[in-house]
Amino acid sequence: MLSTFSLHQLGWRPEYARHLTLDDFEAGYPARVAAVHRGGLDVFSSRGHGTAVVPHHVNADAGIAVGDWVLVEHEADRVIRLLDRQSLVARVAAGEGHRRQSIAANLDVLFIVSSCNGDFNPSRLERYLALAIDASIMPVVVLTKADLCDDAGDYVAMAERLAPSIAVVALDATDASSVEQLAPWLAPGRTAAFVGSSGVGKSTLANRVIGEAMQLTRDIREDDARGRHTTTSREMFPTAMGAWVIDTPGMRELRLAAPSPDLGAVFDDVESLASQCRFRDCRHEDDAGCAVIQAVVEGMLDARRLDNYRKLQREAARAQRNQREEREHGRQFGAIARRAIQAKRERLEQ
Structure with a gap:
């Protein structure tokens, strides 16, 4: 596997340079985020694999995400700015808060993984489809464990009825020849992510596509289709085919973060x-x-x-309401800060 990559191999597009100037390129170099840690970022660039810190003044919608492109200072390994995204998959973070959480950026395809057993949940698939389509990312439904059920065709038919225009693939995630069905969506320079609930074989499938077991997986009990996710962080990996794969932890609670998602694409x-x-x-x-x-x-x-459909509409309305509240909170905080600065300046002038 290569240790250095050209910008083209990393998925660079001319659109990313649209707002960059000659001064920007003299100050830093483009790099793609491979992993996000509390202490900074792991990045890939034409220089190879490296790290970069993120100053507080570098703002991002819902935080910098795996797959983002950033401009890194030439000598200091410090992020200068976040480049405009082509797409962003985000969610409302699990829990009682309203914080938006970035999952993956600049994706070409989102593999929505379910399985041919009791985990198959049409409502969950509709939710993921709405998430992908709203982010302008091509969704592909992948049904694992096709080798362990009597008739995988029944599950394929149920998935196809949810959105007839969406591709549906049934496979055995442990079999390399079966996983080759995903090759049309994994061309060189393209970026894919796997999302799905815990225990459906998502990480096993991602590892098979990547070409080596880079994350631990656990067996799940087929009698009740239960299991635990074993991926603990989002990370981007190169594949032998030249594509990039972002693996994500199993998401037990996925709420729509977009204030006005295009539900009509899924619920036409x-x-x-x-x-x-x-x-x-x-x-x-x-x-x-x-x-x-x-x-x-x-x-x-x-x-x-x-x-x-009604449930997702309510979530979208709630996201819109929360977004307005956050903007108002930010406006009020800014006004208070400006008054405090002005008061301090007046005291110093006395």
Whole structure:
């Protein structure tokens, strides 16, 4: 495996240099973030593998993410600035807070991993699909453990019904020839990430694509499909095919972070029915003349799918509300800080 990479091999695109000047290139060099630690970053660049510290003045939406491009000072190994992103997968961090958390940046494809057993959850897949499509990233549904079920085709059909235009692949993550089905999305210079719940074989699949077991995995009990995630941090790895893979910890709680996600791309059937409702502000609950509810009653629309659509809508509304509150909090804090600085200046002038 190579230890140094050209910018092209790292996935560099002309768009990343759009806002860089000659002075920027004289001050620093582009590097891609391979891992994020409390003490700084691991980066890949044409110089090879290195580290860089992040000054407090370098701001990023929801924090610098694995896959980001940064400009690093030539001599000091210090980040000068974060380059504009082509895409960002983010979530509302687990817990009671509203903090947005970056997961991966500048992705070309998001492999949404589930399995052909009790872990298969249509609502969870819809959530991941909405996340990917909203970030303008190509989603691919990957169903593992196809070799351990009686008919993997049933699971493939269920996944395809969620979003007919999305590719669905069923495979055995432990078999190299089976994993080769992912090759069309792993061309040189492209970047992919694997997301999915704990225990579905996500890290096993990522390790197989990477070409070596760079992270420990644990067996899961097939009788109840339970397991623990063993990847403890997000990290980017090169593959023998020339692509890059970002592996992520299993995410037990994934809430949408976008204030206005494009749910219509995943729930086009629901939104098409909604356009037929009598009232524009129909809540699709108990409103008279609701075409969506009527479709559920007549068996034309799955009630589970409608419930999940409503749930994601509520989360999007909550994210929008939280974003407004954070902006207002920042505005108030800025005003207080300016008044304090002005008061200090006046005291010094007396």
